[in-house]
Amino acid sequence: xxxxxxxxxxxxxxxxCDVNGAGETTTGSSKxxxxxxxxxxxxxxxxxxxxxxxxxxxxxxxxxxxTITSPWYVEAAFFTDSTLTTKLGGNNAxxxxxxxxxxxxxxxxxxxxxxxxxxxxxxxxxxxxxxxxKN
Numbered sequence: 415x416x417x418x419x420x421x422x423x424x425x426x427x428x429x430x431c432d433v434n435g436a437g438e439t440t441t442g443s444s445k446x447x448x449x450x451x452x453x454x455x456x457x458x459x460x461x462x463x464x465x466x467x468x469x470x471x472x473x474x475x476x477x478x479x480x481t482i483t484s485p486w487y488v489e490a491a492f493f494t495d496s497t498l499t500t501k502l503g504g505n506n507a508x509x510x511x512x513x514x515x516x517x518x519x520x521x522x523x524x525x526x527x528x529x530x531x532x533x534x535x536x537x538x539x540x541x542x543x544x545x546x547x548k549n
Contacts, residue, residue, distance in 0.1 A: 441489050441504030442542065449486060449545035451478030454521075459540060466533050467526040468492050468502070470540040474509075475518035482513040482545070488521040491542035494535050502530055502538070506546070 457472040470490055476482050489506040493499070505525045513519060523540075526532055 441491060441506060445549050446487075446489075446546040447549055449482055449547065451476065451480075452482075452545045453477050454488075454543045456540060456543075459538065461533055461536055461538075462524065463533070465526060466531070467524045468532050468535065468538050468540075469522065469524045471520065471522040473518050474513075474521050474545065476513040476515055479515055481515070484510050484512045487546050487548060488523060489542075489544050489546055490523045490525075490540050492525040492532075493539045493541060495537045496539050498539060498541050502532065502535065503527055504542070509545075 453475040455472045455474075456470055459468070459470045461467075462469050470492075474488060486509050487506040488509060489504060491504040492502045494502060503525055505523050507521055507523045509519060509521060511519050532538075
């Protein structure tokens with residue numbers, strides 16, 4: 415009986431672990447609903463010193479015929495460089511405005527990590543940008 419409880423406790427601890435690191439966001443989930451007909455532009459990317467983070471910001475435009483209702487999220491992946499072969503991770507930012515057809519708004523996504531010194535990647539690139547509704 416003790417072995418069973420030991421096994422059950424170990425299993426619960428493993429299932430409850432945060433495999434991404436403290437407070438890091440899971441991106442690219444198929445559980446989220448991707449919003450179609452969005453056009454993203456990246457206006458700037460930069461390193462933020464304190465707290466250490468990679469930052470990307472730009473605009474998003476609704477090119478579809480349906481209104482995008484609030485709240486929704488802009489999600490982005492951060493890579494070490496322009497080859498887009500080594501992914502550092504990703505994050506999302508909540509957008510609290512609805513967008514009708516041809517309307518646009520600003521977005522800003524930041525990425526930091528307890529596993530990686532993000533300041534070591536001054537030539538980082540952002541890709542896999544998408545709009546999502548969280549399910």
